[in-house]
Amino acid sequence: MxxxxxxxxxxxxxxxNLGAMAERAxxxxxxxxxHAKTHKSPDIAARQLAHGAVGLTVATVAEAExxxxxxxxxxxxxxxxxxEGPRAARLAALLVRGVRLRIGIDSLEGLGMLAxxxxxxxxxxxxxxxxxxxxHHRSGVEPERxxxxxxxxxxxxxxxxxxFTFPGHSYSPxGMLAxxxxxxxxxxxxxxxxxxxxxxxxxxxxxxxxxxADASAAGGAHDGGADDVLTELRPGVYALGDAQQWELGxxxxxxxxxxxxxxxxxxxxxxxxxxxxxxxxxxxALSSDRAPWASGFGRCVEHPDARIxxxxxxxxxxAFPPGDTAPAWGKRVRIVPNHVCTAVNLVDxxxxxxxxxxxxxxxxxxxxANT
Amino acid sequence: MxxxxxxxxxxxxxxxNLGAMAERAxxxxxxxxxHAKTHKSPDIAARQLAHGAVGLTVATVAEAExxxxxxxxxxxxxxxxxxEGPRAARLAALLVRGVRLRIGIDSLEGLGMLAxxxxxxxxxxxxxxxxxxxxHHRSGVEPERxxxxxxxxxxxxxxxxxxFTFPGHSYSPxGMLAxxxxxxxxxxxxxxxxxxxxxxxxxxxxxxxxxxADASAAGGAHDGGADDVLTELRPGVYALGDAQQWELGxxxxxxxxxxxxxxxxxxxxxxxxxxxxxxxxxxxALSSDRAPWASGFGRCVEHPDARIxxxxxxxxxxAFPPGDTAPAWGKRVRIVPNHVCTAVNLVDxxxxxxxxxxxxxxxxxxxxANT
Numbered sequence: 001m002x003x004x005x006x007x008x009x010x011x012x013x014x015x016x017n018l019g020a021m022a023e024r025a026x027x028x029x030x031x032x033x034x035h036a037k038t039h040k041s042p043d044i045a046a047r048q049l050a051h052g053a054v055g056l057t058v059a060t061v062a063e064a065e066x067x068x069x070x071x072x073x074x075x076x077x078x079x080x081x082x083x084e085g086p087r088a089a090r091l092a093a094l095l096v097r098g099v100r101l102r103i104g105i106d107s108l109e110g111l112g113m114l115a116x117x118x119x120x121x122x123x124x125x126x127x128x129x130x131x132x133x134x135x136h137h138r139s140g141v142e143p144e145r146x147x148x149x150x151x152x153x154x155x156x157x158x159x160x161x162x163x164f165t166f167p168g169h170s171y172s173p174x175g176m177l178a179x180x181x182x183x184x185x186x187x188x189x190x191x192x193x194x195x196x197x198x199x200x201x202x203x204x205x206x207x208x209x210x211x212x213a214d215a216s217a218a219g220g221a222h223d224g225g226a227d228d229v230l231t232e233l234r235p236g237v238y239a240l241g242d243a244q245q246w247e248l249g250x251x252x253x254x255x256x257x258x259x260x261x262x263x264x265x266x267x268x269x270x271x272x273x274x275x276x277x278x279x280x281x282x283x284x285a286l287s288s289d290r291a292p293w294a295s296g297f298g299r300c301v302e303h304p305d306a307r308i309x310x311x312x313x314x315x316x317x318x319a320f321p322p323g324d325t326a327p328a329w330g331k332r333v334r335i336v337p338n339h340v341c342t343a344v345n346l347v348d349x350x351x352x353x354x355x356x357x358x359x360x361x362x363x364x365x366x367x368x369a370n371t
Numbered sequence: 372m373x374x375x376x377x378x379x380x381x382x383x384x385x386x387x388n389l390g391a392m393a394e395r396a397x398x399x400x401x402x403x404x405x406h407a408k409t410h411k412s413p414d415i416a417a418r419q420l421a422h423g424a425v426g427l428t429v430a431t432v433a434e435a436e437x438x439x440x441x442x443x444x445x446x447x448x449x450x451x452x453x454x455e456g457p458r459a460a461r462l463a464a465l466l467v468r469g470v471r472l473r474i475g476i477d478s479l480e481g482l483g484m485l486a487x488x489x490x491x492x493x494x495x496x497x498x499x500x501x502x503x504x505x506x507h508h509r510s511g512v513e514p515e516r517x518x519x520x521x522x523x524x525x526x527x528x529x530x531x532x533x534x535f536t537f538p539g540h541s542y543s544p545x546g547m548l549a550x551x552x553x554x555x556x557x558x559x560x561x562x563x564x565x566x567x568x569x570x571x572x573x574x575x576x577x578x579x580x581x582x583x584a585d586a587s588a589a590g591g592a593h594d595g596g597a598d599d600v601l602t603e604l605r606p607g608v609y610a611l612g613d614a615q616q617w618e619l620g621x622x623x624x625x626x627x628x629x630x631x632x633x634x635x636x637x638x639x640x641x642x643x644x645x646x647x648x649x650x651x652x653x654x655x656a657l658s659s660d661r662a663p664w665a666s667g668f669g670r671c672v673e674h675p676d677a678r679i680x681x682x683x684x685x686x687x688x689x690a691f692p693p694g695d696t697a698p699a700w701g702k703r704v705r706i707v708p709n710h711v712c713t714a715v716n717l718v719d720x721x722x723x724x725x726x727x728x729x730x731x732x733x734x735x736x737x738x739x740a741n742t
Contacts, residue, residue, distance in 0.1 A: 001456035003432075003742040037684060059685045061374075079685060082636045082651070082701050085372035106637050109700040138686050139637040139649045168683065265453045266477050266510040278510045280453070284716050285741050288660045312539065313408060313712055314430045314450060314741065315509050329480040330453050341684055345655050346716070348739060368719060370656050370685065371374040 002359075004263040004332060005281035007343065008351045009362070013257035014044065014239060021238050022051035024212065028228065033057050033076055033205070035236030038341045040366035041350060042070035044239060055100075057234045061090050062369035068099045070365065076102040076205075078164060078234065080110050080131060080139050087371065088117035095121040102161050102203075106131040106141050108152055115156040127161035128153045129203060130194070134186035135179065136168035143186045147193030154199060162203030162231070163190040170210040173248060173293055180211040188229045207233035210250040242340035243299040244291060258350075259301055259334040260285050260343065262316065264327050273322040281335055282314040287346060289339035301334040308335070373730075375634040375703060376652035378714065379722045380733070384628035385415065385610060392609050393422040395583065399599065404428050404447055404576070406607030409712045411737035412721060413441035415610060426471075428605045432461050433740035439470045441736065447473040447576075449535060449605065451481050451502060451510050458742065459488035466492040473532050473574075477502040477510050479523055486527040498532035499524045500574060501565070505557035506550065507539035514557045518564030525570060533574030534561040535605070541581040544619060544664055551582040559600045578604035581621040613711035614670040615662060629721075630672055630705035631656050631714065633687065635698050644693040652706055653685040658717060660710035672705040679706070 025032035034048045035057040045056055045067060055074030058064050064075045081103060083091055094101060095118065105111045105128050118126050130149045133140035141149060143163075150160045165186055170179030183206045194201040212235045237245055241256035262281035270276050286298050288311060296308035297316060305324060310317035316335065320326040327333060337343035344350070350362040396403035405419045406428040416427055416438060426445030429435050435446045452474060454462055465472060466489065476482045476499050489497050501520045504511035512520060514534075521531045536557055541550030554577045565572040583606045608616055612627035633652035641647050657669050659682060667679035668687060676695060681688035687706065691697040698704060708714035715721070721733040 003456060003458045003461075005741050079651075080636045080649075082634050084701065085374060087374045090374075107700060110636065113701070133639075137639075137641070137647075138681065138683060138688060263453050265451045265481065268504075268508075270508070276508075278451075280450075281741075283658075283660065283713050284739070287654075288658060288710075288713060289654065290659070290661075310509065312509060313716075317509060329478060330455065330484070339659075342654050342659060345684075346739060368655070368717060370376055370652075 002351065005260050005285040006351050007258065007260050007285070007347045008353055009240065010257045011352050012355045013255060015047070017239055017241065017255055017257060018047055018051045021212065021235060022053070025233055026052070030230050031232040033232055033234050034239065035078070035234050036063060036067060036366070038236035038344065039239055040344055040364045040369070041362050042067065042365050043352070043362040045072060048239070060370055061087055062371045063366045064094055064099070064101065065090065066366040066369050068094055068097065073098060074100045076129070078104050078166070080104050080106040081114065082110060083113040083117040088113070091117055092121050095125050098125070100125050102127045102129050104129055104131045104164065105149060105153065106139050108149070111149065111153055111156065115158060118158070123157060123159070127159045129161045129164045129205065130190065132163055132165045132186050132190040134165040134167050135182040136166060138166070138168060140165060143189035144193050146190035147197045150194045150199050151197045160194065160199055160201070162201045162205065163187060163194060164203070164205035167206060167208050167211050170208045171244065171248065171291065176210040176248065176250065183211055184229050191229060203232055204230050205232040205234055206230050207235050209235045209237040209245055210248060212238065237340055240340045243336045243338045244294065246299060246336065247294060253304070256336050258340055259336050261332055261334055264329055264331050264333065267329060270319070275320040275324070275326045277318045277320065277326055278315050279318060279333055279335070280314060281316055282312045284313045285346060286311065286316065286335060286337045287339060287342035289342050291338070294338055298338050299336045301336060303333070373722065376631050376656040377722050378629065378631050378656070378718045379724055380611065381628045382723050383726045384626060386418070388610055388612065388626055388628060389418055389422045392583065392606060393424070396604055397423070401601050402603040404603055404605050405610065406449070406605050407434060407438060407737070409607035409715065410610055411715055411735045411740070412733050413438065413736050414723070414733040416443060419610070431741055432458055433742045434737045435465055435470070435472065436461065437737040437740050439465055439468065444469060445471045447500070449475050449537070451475050451477040452485065453481060454484040454488040459484070462488055463492050466496050469496070471496050473498045473500050475500055475502045475535065476520060476524065477512050479520070482520065482524055482527065486529060489529070494528060494530070498530045500532045500535045500576065501561065503534055503536045503557050503561040505536040505538050506553040507537060509537070509539060511536060514560035515564050517561035518568045521565045521570050522568045531565065531570055531572070533572045533576065534558060534565060535574070535576035538577060538579050538582050541579050542615065542619065542662065547581040547619065547621065554582055555600050562600060574603055575601050576603040576605055577601050578606050580606045580608040580616055581619060583609065608711055611711045614707045614709045615665065617670060617707065618665060624675070627707050629711050629715070630707050632703055632705055635700055635702050635704065638700060641690070646691045646695070646697045648689045648691065648697055649686050650689060650704055650706070651685060652687055653683045655684045656717060657682065657687065657706060657708045658710060658713035660713050662709070665709055669706045669708050672707060674704070
């Protein structure tokens with residue numbers, strides 16, 4: 001018996017998810033470079049590579065350091081790094097160790113820092129990718145500006161791998177179809193802008209989990225085909241799934257591999273006659289991510305009609321419809337977090353459970369690796 | 372130079388906050404037992420005791436274990452623990468080590484598990500406190516039921532310390548005054564119900580940061596006086612402060628001791644002509660807590676008119692009003708998280724900065740101690 005809360009991974013479901021996405025990438029004729037910020041786990045990353053992933057995507061130099069230390073040597077830091085101080089030296093040290101790095105850029109200023117940080121290294125191991133904004137309006141330049149940045153990188157002696165975007169505006173109901181189209185349009189424009197500078201653009205990288213989802217589940221994925229501009233997909237959440245993707249329709253509930261196991265510690269009947277359970281997993285186990293359209297602070301696997309109506313640090317309040325059968329004190333429930341990436345980042349270990357019930361402990365080796 | 376993001380504590384401000392709350396508790400004639408779930412730091416807890424705190428409040432057995440290992444031997448686990456399996460043995464082990472524990476209960480079922488778990492220990496070190504619901508509607512029984520639970524505890528051979536509540540519904544605009552009154556009413560009713568069973572009730576414990584705030588700042592605190600039923604306060608956030616308390620008016624911005632230091636990595640002009648900055652602290656550094664009434668995902672210390680309009684895992688999008696002077700690429704900004712308890716739980720260390728700029732590393736020893 002393991003004390004709650006703990007975060008469990010159903011290995012068979014994980015394997016199905018990894019295999020299905022790898023097959024979709026193969027069928028689409030594109031490379032798969034999963035984003036490791038979702039799981040932060042060398043165990044899961046190794047399984048992704050075993051399914052044919054060409055390398056990993058990470059968000060920070062610290063994540064790159066952790067995965068490099070575990071033997072992963074082809075990493076895309078898909079972030080417009082600002083390379084000064086210790087971070088610049090840490091990046092250079094990764095190159096010296098023989099890790100191949102692709103680095104995101106979205107400004108001349110950031111590019112200048114990257115050029116300086118890599119000046120004394122073997123530059124054959126580093127490439128740059130220009131980040132473009134496809135509608136999420138976070139980092140990234142307007143697509144037509146990608147050519148100028150690629151030219152500037154070349155002038156500074158850095159090899160250009162290509163262009164990338166994160167269509168994060170796909171994370172909304174009915175947003176998936178439009179976001180997948182935006183992604184294609186922005187990346188085509190950016191690629192053509194690089195071509196217009198007389199440069200090659202071998203990498204055209206995109207793909208959130210919604211925009212790469214099984215089209216029959218999501219209805220929103222680009223299904224590849226002759227007009228597909230992407231050469232590489234970078235989904236992250238697909239490996240484990242979460243309540244956000246469930247409620248978006250991008251993953252089926254039976255494909256969710258991660259849940260937080262919690263114990264019922266308190267019960268009461270509310271004014272509406274419905275039962276309210278308190279369980280011992282709160283925002284410090286589930287994370288407090290909640291999109292405006294989410295039905296609550298996560299979902300109960302065994303009780304799809306229940307709603308998590310409130311969340312404190314160590315309490316989740318679960319509302320059951322009047323008449324519903326709710327578990328007694330001491331019973332355990334499995335909660336799917338709204339956002340798996342932030343939930344995984346709260347624990348030191350994942351408890352990986354095989355079909356026969358045997359458990360393995362998978363360290364979240366890159367937890368908190370933010371710098 | 373330290374890589375961003377990192378979480379800094381201004382030691383002088385922290386000390387002011389600790390001293391001011393200790394003085395308010397003294398003036399009110401009540402004990403102060405700060406909630407350590409806010410900081411999870413033995414360094415800060417030691418400073419709280421140096422200011423006269425009688426002990427600590429924690430939320431979990433795991434937090435109790437961490438603070439006990441650092442020599443804190445008077446702990447209130449203010450949570451309706453469900454004590455079975457390893458957790459029951461871990462609790463008993465704390466008692467065997469000589470730690471004095473007060474444990475929350477809110478059901479006969481939980482009480483029975485507590486009695487069983489402590490059966491073979493020296494029960495002189497353990498007391499129970501009945502949790503009552505004062506309007507937050509989380510855990511806790513109706514106040515009039517406190518007497519029956521106290522009687523049941525006594526019948527099972529457990530000493531009753533008293534009653535407690537968490538007036539969490541104070542965390543809303545204009546909610547503070549009403550919540551402080553609710554807290555007084557519920558605790559008086561609960562205490563009298565214990566008295567009616569012929570039992571003593573030496574501890575009447577309450578106090579969120581808003582309901583214990585300096586009345587001149589908050590306008591919502593109970594100011595003590597002859598009708599004050601509380602004997603003990605358990606505020607947590609007051610030590611460090613956060614944007615939630617700032618926007619509630621419960622703390623002044625100059626009293627906020629904790630901020631996350633981040634670097635500007637991307638800039639763009641939005642459709643409205645305002646500048647949008649992207650900094651390298653996202654939900655994995657700030658946490659994604661956001662009350663419905665919050666102005667954004669945290670606040671910028673040096674730019675009070677800026678708003679954090681979007682948050683990803685490693686990006687915060689900060690909107691500056693048109694014409695405002697915003698920092699350039701590479702500049703650093705300090706962001707106050709919305710909720711300090713969940714933000715601290717994301718990092719292994721706090722960087723404590725003295726007035727002369729010297730830095731110390733304070734481990735967040737109880738980070739992730741959820742079980």
